[in-house]
Amino acid sequence: MQSTEDRLRRGLRGYLTAVSAALGTGAESFAVDFGPPKAACLVLDIQLAGCPGRETALLWDERHGWSFAIESPDGDGQRVLAYLGGDLVPAPARLRAFVRAVRGRTGGPAAAPPRLRDRRVSCLAHYEDGRARQTRPPDYRKW
Numbered sequence: 001m002q003s004t005e006d007r008l009r010r011g012l013r014g015y016l017t018a019v020s021a022a023l024g025t026g027a028e029s030f031a032v033d034f035g036p037p038k039a040a041c042l043v044l045d046i047q048l049a050g051c052p053g054r055e056t057a058l059l060w061d062e063r064h065g066w067s068f069a070i071e072s073p074d075g076d077g078q079r080v081l082a083y084l085g086g087d088l089v090p091a092p093a094r095l096r097a098f099v100r101a102v103r104g105r106t107g108g109p110a111a112a113p114p115r116l117r118d119r120r121v122s123c124l125a126h127y128e129d130g131r132a133r134q135t136r137p138p139d140y141r142k143w
Helices: 004-022 092-104 120-127
Strands: 030-033 039-044 056-061 065-071 078-083
Touching: 004 030, 004 039, 004 092, 004 120, 056 078, 056 092, 065 092, 078 092
Parallel strands: none
Antiparallel strands: 030 039, 039 056, 056 065, 065 078
16 A cells, blocks of 8 residues: 555656646656655746846745745845745646746735645645546645
């Protein structure tokens, strides 16, 4: 029998592979930290208009979900520009829309990080087998 931790690791890797495919980046573009807390970074192949030469990334952690970050001006860290909120494990297409929305934004501070429910195994089970099923993931907001 597989442990919950093993299922979480496989599910998270599968989920990140699906997200990177939806964003048009390769699986090599993400890194995972199995924590605690579990976290991931998905480097994007885009730059923001007012910040040439600075890397952008989607960051995820098991407490707050997804955020969009940009490399700090001195290259020593990242600054969060926006939090997605909502679901801990949103559909990859929702992340694609989030990235587009942040790119079109004109500024302002990032909102405080959301506090999301901790249903990690259930959320990631949809991606556990290494490929996203063709069916839509469950609606996690109904928990």
